[in-house]
Amino acid sequence: MARFEVDLTAFATNLVTIRTTVAPAVHMLVVKDDAYGHGLAAIVPAARVGGVRWFGTFDVATAVAVRALTGPAPRIVAWTVYNAGEIDLALAHDIDLGLGTHELITATAAVGARTGHAARVHLKVDTGLHRNGIRPEGWAAAVAAAEHAQRAGALSIEGVWSHIAEASDEADDRARDEFFTAVDAFEQAPPLRHLAASAAAFARPGFQLDLVRIGAFAYGIRPSDGPSDAELGIRPIGTLIASVTDVATDAVTVDVGSLDGLDSRLAGRLQVGTPAGPRPVTAIGPVSAQVAAWPGAAVGDDVALFGGRAPASATDVAEMLHTIGEEVVLRISPRLPRRYLSAAA
Numbered sequence: 001m002a003r004f005e006v007d008l009t010a011f012a013t014n015l016v017t018i019r020t021t022v023a024p025a026v027h028m029l030v031v032k033d034d035a036y037g038h039g040l041a042a043i044v045p046a047a048r049v050g051g052v053r054w055f056g057t058f059d060v061a062t063a064v065a066v067r068a069l070t071g072p073a074p075r076i077v078a079w080t081v082y083n084a085g086e087i088d089l090a091l092a093h094d095i096d097l098g099l100g101t102h103e104l105i106t107a108t109a110a111v112g113a114r115t116g117h118a119a120r121v122h123l124k125v126d127t128g129l130h131r132n133g134i135r136p137e138g139w140a141a142a143v144a145a146a147e148h149a150q151r152a153g154a155l156s157i158e159g160v161w162s163h164i165a166e167a168s169d170e171a172d173d174r175a176r177d178e179f180f181t182a183v184d185a186f187e188q189a190p191p192l193r194h195l196a197a198s199a200a201a202f203a204r205p206g207f208q209l210d211l212v213r214i215g216a217f218a219y220g221i222r223p224s225d226g227p228s229d230a231e232l233g234i235r236p237i238g239t240l241i242a243s244v245t246d247v248a249t250d251a252v253t254v255d256v257g258s259l260d261g262l263d264s265r266l267a268g269r270l271q272v273g274t275p276a277g278p279r280p281v282t283a284i285g286p287v288s289a290q291v292a293a294w295p296g297a298a299v300g301d302d303v304a305l306f307g308g309r310a311p312a313s314a315t316d317v318a319e320m321l322h323t324i325g326e327e328v329v330l331r332i333s334p335r336l337p338r339r340y341l342s343a344a345a
């Protein structure tokens with residue numbers, strides 16, 4: 001049966017690589033988009049066993065789901081707050097909030113003053129990506145408001161952070177300069193500065209600071225047109241697997257098609273893993289695909305389409321399609337069951 005198979009041993013190995021690469025900075029595991037399609041419910045407990053102490057999510061609802069999986073110990077940061085009602089929810093579940101507007105600082109401080117429970121917050125400065133964050137011109141006033149609320153016991157400023165493009169070293173250098181200027185605006189420097197995601201955390205040690213927010217590399221998704229898995233010391237943890245449903249003379253049919261995440265432009269270009277070694281995909285329909293036949297092919301055989309156990313990784317596929325590995329993995333249909341392999345299983 002078609003499935004997305006996730007190797008939790010490979011995940012644990014990637015976590016060790018990340019931890020040693022970024023030390024003494026700490027790894028915040030980013031688990032947005034259902035842990036990049038790998039399944040939050042299995043990834044979070046595996047990450048806990050692997051020593052992860054910080055989790056990062058987009059939204060508060062996911063952060064609350066992570067808290068239910070972890071219990072009280074780890075820190076969980078949600079960096080998008082859609083409305084003030086979510087602030088109460090986050091506080092009730094001991095979630096740190098990433099705040100990217102002055103209004104949210106004010107609203108969070110008001111909740112802290114009302115409940116007597118100071119929210120832990122990470123103030124976000126926009127250093128050029130324009131993907132939320134407080135613009136430099138409003139930064140001094142926002143910091144002053146947050147520090148005032150902190151003195152009143154209504155907020156606890158845990159961190160200052162930004163997100164960078166990781167597209168060119170020059171632009172990232174400029175963003176880091178702006179970031180350091182923003183850090184200087186505090187009367188009392190926040191304990192944690194965080195700026196880097198996967199690519200910068202590995203390629204540019206000067207961007208690691210105190211905390212790095214890494215998703216992609218933990219799942220073994222390397223950047224398109226960048227360093228290899230071997231150079232990074234990571235490997236893909238997921239493999240999209242199809243099953244043979246029909247065998248003809250020249251081709252076998254497998255039960256994954258374009259609707260499940262096998263882009264139809266890959267026909268004639270992608271080599272997949274069969275029991276007899278790599279074979280090309282020759283045609284891709286909406287719910288099935290054709291693979292060049294091999295001797296002894298049988299209904300029920302597994303075919304590894306892409307990922308850690310296939311000839312091509314998700315990023316190899318992404319490079320054929322001029323996109324990024326995250327997009328290829330996130331296209332895998334939620335309809336396909338996630339299956340987990342681990343040393344203990």
Ligand SMILES: *Cc1c(COP(=O)(O)O)cnc(C)c1O
Pocket residue numbers: 030032079163196197198199213214215216217
């Ligand atoms: C997705 C995301 C990350 C993680 O990026 P990767 O390249 O997957 O490591 C870090 N920070 C923010 C704000 C993000 O949205």
